[in-house]
Amino acid sequence: MVTQSIKLGGTASGIAVARVSHGLMSMSWTPQPVPDEVCFEAIKAGIDALPHGVKAFLNTADFYAIDLGTGNLEMLSRFFAKYPEYVDRVFVSVKGGMNVSSHLFPDGSYEFLKKSVDRSVKALGPLKKIDLFEPARIDRKVGIEKTMETLVSLMKEGKFDHIGLSECNADTLRKANSIHPVSVAEIEVSPFEYREEQKKVIATAAELNISVAAYSPLGHGFLTGQIKSPDDLPKDDPRLRLTRFKEEHFRNNMTLVDDIVRIAQKKGITPAQLCIAWVCTTGPTVIPLPGSSKASRTLENLEGGDVVLTEGELEELNEAIGRHEITGDRYFGEGIDVHLWQ
Template structure:
């Protein structure tokens, strides 16, 4: 069974058709217990195999997706493509980089951007073309125009094909796109993180014809209703660092939001996960929810979730919940957006 909902990317990648739902690979390796290759491979294949002929699945990785901020995720991908070479052309690979080696601090110096792109290609070992590179965060030490200009030069050298941006403001997205067409912008979009700037980026991207890769559409699993208390999160899981998950008071308060969404999902006859992905997909023709899963069955279910069409009444009900519910805790560490380099 193939998905029905497809879209295209933006900018220089506007001719590329992808499924309306992508696949985030972060938690396959950014964990004390990485997913076994055979399990991860089946999960990736399940998503790709759901695509219609000629349509790619967007898969999202990063140079630093491991507890040591190393290239474990890319190395996993290189082993996947080595074992299943036919899948290289069936996926559109977006990779984040542009941070200091061994850490998450943004560094948009020309030397580090070249280093980052070169390191990503080295980790892939020629098994897959780097389709899109994006700086994970905006480095405030350099202008956006500088950052995109450097990346445009690397594109001309043939090191990768398309430029993306991540966790940037709408103003920065506009500035970057004026230097070189931006194919996609990656931001968090879900029912408990609908910040004013989220809406600004969505609106600007639609105006400029840029795809929005919407990460954490399930609120890092919280919106599925499967987590009942902070202790349900495994030891060593990165979510234990985030204030919404680690603070018991916030956790319990925010469960009421989940319960309200579950009511709509039950009335619709779908899971909360499918409802949340369908909602994010409804926010624009080029909005691509990016759930992550290491389970093949769940990855296939996620890929089909955008095929669920929500009525105006259902969308109005979801927006009423979002607009009337005060979520406790910020998206990351509880100390403001600057610490996580958000909306650069």
Template sequence: MTVQSVATLGGTAYHITVGKVAHGLMMMTWTPNPVPDEICFDAIKAGVDAMPPGVKMLLNSGEFYAQDFGTANLELLARFFEKYPEYAERTFLSVKGGAKTEGFPVPDASPENLRRSVTAINAALRGTKRLDLFECSRVDSNYSVEHTIGILSGFVKEGLFDHIGMSECSTESLRKGNAVHPISAVEIEVSPWAIEPETKNVLKTAEELGIAVVAYSPLGRGFLTGQIKKFEDLPEGDVRRHLTRFRNPEYFQHNLTLVDKLTEIAQKKDITPSRLCIAFIGSLGKKVIPLPGSSHVKRTLENTYSADAELTKEELDAIWEIINSYEVKGDRYFGAEQAMHLWG
């Protein structure tokens, strides 16, 4: 059985068709207890094998997806493609980089660091897989967008990677970047508890410019699945324990109401809340690609097939009514003191 829903990318990757749902790999390695290779490998294979002929699975990785902010995620991929080289051409690899570590990765779009980052990514992949798309994880306010995209465009000409993406950028930055070099995909957070005014602006602008939107954390970092009932459900060392929506007891309890309301709609449709959320995000545009993360086969397949769960107008209206009438408490990351360079 293969998925039916697919999407095309934008910019210089306009000719590439991928599954409507991408596969985020971050938590395979950015965790106190990295998932064993074979479990990760089976999860990746399951998603790729569900693609129709000629359709690639979009894999999303990062240069710093590890507890020590090292290249463990990319090294995992290198081991995967060494063992299963035939899967290299069946996947489209997007990698975030362009940061330096100061206790936590922070943007650094200096020419030297951008080259260091791209070089480190390719070195970690060890030639097992082409770096299809590179994107800076955040916009560095110390440099103009035109400067950054101009440098990356030069790297494309050098053959270091093929396509350019942007991440957590504003509508204005997206327009500026696309004017320098066609942007193939923009990665922003989109979920029923993360639809801010700028989210809607970026979605609209990307559609206008023909740019794909890779919507990360469509399940609210797992909160919207209904599987997290209390703070203690999060393992020790889990980064979510530091996020305001999870760590603040008042916010946590308040936001559970959103989960309950979405679960009611999912139950009426006889699907899981996860499938409902992913299908909803996929409905926001032909080039909107939900990016849930998964380390296990069962979850990967549920996520991958979720785009095929068609929602009726009445169901979509009901979800929007919940979103528009419900105030989510807490910001998307660690609080105002750590803005995480959002909407750069």
């Protein structure tokens, strides 16, 4: 059983969740969705490993499917239907507000956010209420003030209990929180991604008592050390579209992975657990958010939250992270980064 837990922020500050959360995207955003029973065992394993009174933090979205539909939420609905005793043992965070007809562009209008929330409520089903809803990206055409007004209105209608933001910058987070308490800010944090913007959001969140859900702490699996070449991935793996997995960047970025593997072996843990433990050190409200579709991986990730890095180990890892220049952008090199850090 894992031992570490953490309280959420904002209006959810009375809720204790696992020190490491569980991203569900990889279960369905793939050409061959993972079978229900495999998904269910991965989710159950994470819940069963927690102490009494600590909830599993599950992260999903209304577009986590290969067709950008609600398949991930529907899978979760089937899980609760089969295992209703787990309903009250999880905290479900749902991202939405992305217009799939416009290549996943953010739409923060009242009409679209309401449609996204209603779609999510319907897909998750009758047994489990959405705990937290967050726009997946900030729609700068609408502005954070209007977006927050809409989220507060929908929350007061009883559609979900808490408000989160994703890919926001520190100024936006502060402004949003002045309108209504934000419980979670979801941003990418990993040894690949720990730059000035991440540091500003983490510091602001700590000041305002907002949790930071640090997604992709393992660099989409790159940092686990188990991928030695882009050829190790299936031909239809969506990660092959990410610039860091392309041959011209892969070898360069592997040099940091080699150091992570070496430090992890010396400590007797996996590279994934080392990265997760390191992400935990970046701020007092930071919650690593790795994804997994296998029970063994869920447990490995959770155990990373119990790892304590000594001052010397942390110094060695930070030195390695600072020494290597990571190349390739965060996504596809096709301009999608324009929607980040709004």
